[in-house]
Amino acid sequence: xxxWDFTVQASYFVxxxxxxxxxxxxxxxxxxxxxxxWAGAGMxxxxxxxxxxxxxxxxxxxxxxxxxxIAIGGIGAWISGKRVQMTAMPQMVALYNGMGGGAAAAIAxxxxxxxAAWTHxxxxxxxxxxxxxxxxxxxxxxLIAWGKLEGVDWMKFSLPKAHIINGVVAAASVIVGLMxxxxxxxxxxxxxxxxxxxxxxxxLVTNPIGGADxxxxxxxxxxxxxLAVAFEGFVLSNPAMIIAGTVVGAAGSLLTLLMxxxxxxxxSNVLFAGFGVEDGAQAEGPEGEMKSVEAFDAAASFAYSxxxxxxxxxxxxxxQAQHKLWExxxxxxxxxxxxxxxxxxxxxxxxxxxxxxxxxxxxxPYDLIFDLEEINSEFPNADAALVxxxxxxxxxxxxxDESSPIYGMPILxxxxxxxxxxxxxxKGTGFSGVQNGLFFGENTRMVFGDxxxxxxxxxxxxxQL
Amino acid sequence: xxxxxxxxxxxxxxxxxxxxxxxxxxxxxxxxLMSGSNFVHGIVLVGAMVALGHSHGFWQTLIGFIxxxxxxxxxxxxxxxxxRMLEMFKTSKD
Numbered sequence: 001x002x003x004w005d006f007t008v009q010a011s012y013f014v015x016x017x018x019x020x021x022x023x024x025x026x027x028x029x030x031x032x033x034x035x036x037x038w039a040g041a042g043m044x045x046x047x048x049x050x051x052x053x054x055x056x057x058x059x060x061x062x063x064x065x066x067x068x069x070i071a072i073g074g075i076g077a078w079i080s081g082k083r084v085q086m087t088a089m090p091q092m093v094a095l096y097n098g099m100g101g102g103a104a105a106a107i108a109x110x111x112x113x114x115x116a117a118w119t120h121x122x123x124x125x126x127x128x129x130x131x132x133x134x135x136x137x138x139x140x141x142x143l144i145a146w147g148k149l150e151g152v153d154w155m156k157f158s159l160p161k162a163h164i165i166n167g168v169v170a171a172a173s174v175i176v177g178l179m180x181x182x183x184x185x186x187x188x189x190x191x192x193x194x195x196x197x198x199x200x201x202x203x204l205v206t207n208p209i210g211g212a213d214x215x216x217x218x219x220x221x222x223x224x225x226x227l228a229v230a231f232e233g234f235v236l237s238n239p240a241m242i243i244a245g246t247v248v249g250a251a252g253s254l255l256t257l258l259m260x261x262x263x264x265x266x267x268s269n270v271l272f273a274g275f276g277v278e279d280g281a282q283a284e285g286p287e288g289e290m291k292s293v294e295a296f297d298a299a300a301s302f303a304y305s306x307x308x309x310x311x312x313x314x315x316x317x318x319x320q321a322q323h324k325l326w327e328x329x330x331x332x333x334x335x336x337x338x339x340x341x342x343x344x345x346x347x348x349x350x351x352x353x354x355x356x357x358x359x360x361x362x363x364x365p366y367d368l369i370f371d372l373e374e375i376n377s378e379f380p381n382a383d384a385a386l387v388x389x390x391x392x393x394x395x396x397x398x399x400x401d402e403s404s405p406i407y408g409m410p411i412l413x414x415x416x417x418x419x420x421x422x423x424x425x426x427k428g429t430g431f432s433g434v435q436n437g438l439f440f441g442e443n444t445r446m447v448f449g450d451x452x453x454x455x456x457x458x459x460x461x462x463x464q465l
Numbered sequence: 466x467x468x469x470x471x472x473x474x475x476x477x478x479x480x481x482x483x484x485x486x487x488x489x490x491x492x493x494x495x496x497x498l499m500s501g502s503n504f505v506h507g508i509v510l511v512g513a514m515v516a517l518g519h520s521h522g523f524w525q526t527l528i529g530f531i532x533x534x535x536x537x538x539x540x541x542x543x544x545x546x547x548x549r550m551l552e553m554f555k556t557s558k559d
Contacts (some may be wrong), residue, residue: 001480011504012493012511015508019505019508020482020486022487022505023483023486023498023501023502023505023539026490026494026497026498026547026551027486027487027490027491027494027498028490028491028494028503029489029491029493029494029554029556031546032494032497033549033551033552033554035501035551036501036504036544036547036548036551037548039504039505039544040499040504040544040548043504043507043508043510043540043544046508046510046511047510047511047514048539050510050511050514050515051514053511053514053518054517055519056514056515056517056519057518057519058471061516062518065517065526065530065533066514066518066533069517069530069531069533069534069537069539070510070514070533070534070537072534072537072539073533073534073535073536073537073539073541074537074538074540074541075541076538077537077539077540077541077542077545078541078542078545080542081541081542081544081546081549082545082546082549086550089496089500089546089550090496092542092546093473093499093500093503093546094544095542096503096504096507096538096542096543096546097503097506097539097543098537099535099536099538099539099542100503100506100509100535100536100539102531102532102535103509103510103512103513103535103536104509104512105532106513106516106528106531106532106535107509107512107516107532108515109528110516110517110520110525110528110529110532110551111516113524113528114519114520114521114525115526120468120470123468123469123472124466124468139535148510168536185495190500201497218499219499222499222502222503222506225503225506225509226502226506229506229508229512230476230479232509232512233512234468234472236512236516237466237467238511238512238513238515239467239475240508241478241508241509241512242472242475242479243475244466244505244506244508245506245508245509246475246476246479246480246483247479247480247482247483247486247502247505248483248502248503248505248506249480249483250479250481250482250483250484250487251482251483251484251486251487251498251502252483252499254483254484254487254488255487255495255498255499255502258492258495259495271547297515301543316545339511339542347471347490347543349496351495351499352492352495352496353492353493353494353495353496353497353499354496355497356492356493356494356496356507356554357496357497357550357553360550360553360555361553365555365556366493366554366555366556367556368492371491371492371493408542438496453536459484
């Protein structure tokens, strides 16, 4: 082993260790910031030494192209990453993830077009083809996921008999993949056909999935990209890619399962049946009188409580009300000595943990924020609960009504608090289309209005006391 | 080449590592962690560089070039958004 070969391999080893330690540190709020720095150091190290990788062929133009490509991709991503709003984070992650999948597919294509993939035996060839398929599906699928969450109109379309078309394209991809695997002399046409089929497959599979399920899909594509990277790592004999890709593939799969569980959905359910399909029939719900109060009265009630639990939902973020809410909470804590906690449902926001990011952006310290399991036992002892822009995740029907589409989904037991206040834009239902019995409860008061305006009014109400 | 059972062992051990790492993570960090793991598979950049580094002819070079652009976007974008999210997490004692 020559000097540079040794240096490259040793650096990849160090990078793999840094990735694993970095990811581990990202698992605790105290060390998380540090974790991304470690992983980042590993990435820089691995990237720099790759210029001396033994498989690189000499030539100024070649190196110029590599540096140019890194600059284009890197600067573009740097600017978009710095500018993106925190509410748009899920689709941005989808976009970057899709790029990774596309890169894995590109590696497979170069190795296949050059014929190199056929020189290492059937096992490696199979991984090259599999990586190409997964990478291309993840690439086009993630782009569609991004378009859906971003609301890009020209990306919207629907096909008749979509599941039959999807089945045909999927079967064709597998057949072409198998033909390439057994071919002695692979044709450029077949390789290109595989690319076209798999790109189409990603679009077709992702398109019918509803926006509410998109986080699960993004997470799934994240795991798949990891796998594709690992497979291409075997093709290139690159241990850093194998280990980092496999770790992400496994971690991402588990994360996807956790997310789906939090939403009371199975992965196959998300992929093969749209949530909106059965929604056509209006679910019968509880009826009665909603009791509405002014923000001032709610503020007074909070000021004289000992403990308040706030349940923020995505509506809070859409209204950009988290800063105003935090101002109000600080006033409650300092001037009225109220014990305030935040309760976050696993799927609040658009993906698990998204709401935590949005609250952190407003300056809410994470030790005031609690998970469903941690806080549910505290609702019966709370003087008041405040629900802002959340609906299905606090619907008691999930506990009691077996006929409800959300039956069995874990919910926050807000209805057990002594008094419940709900800030809501109007009298509509959540995205599951189910009416919420909580809103008609004996101890529930509704404060109708835009979340940001109501939070401002709450803070103003406190000052008048 | 890393082939046969050695390849299988590496794959299996790395998969367990990934599984264990995420198993103990509080839900509040799931979004940054998804973003962080998205950054880590940005390592595909080194593979894309090698692919472009030994590509031949116009088409292979073009595909390799696109691969490096995409991979760099994955790595840099993943880092920037993860860092931005994690920077905001603090306790009331800070």
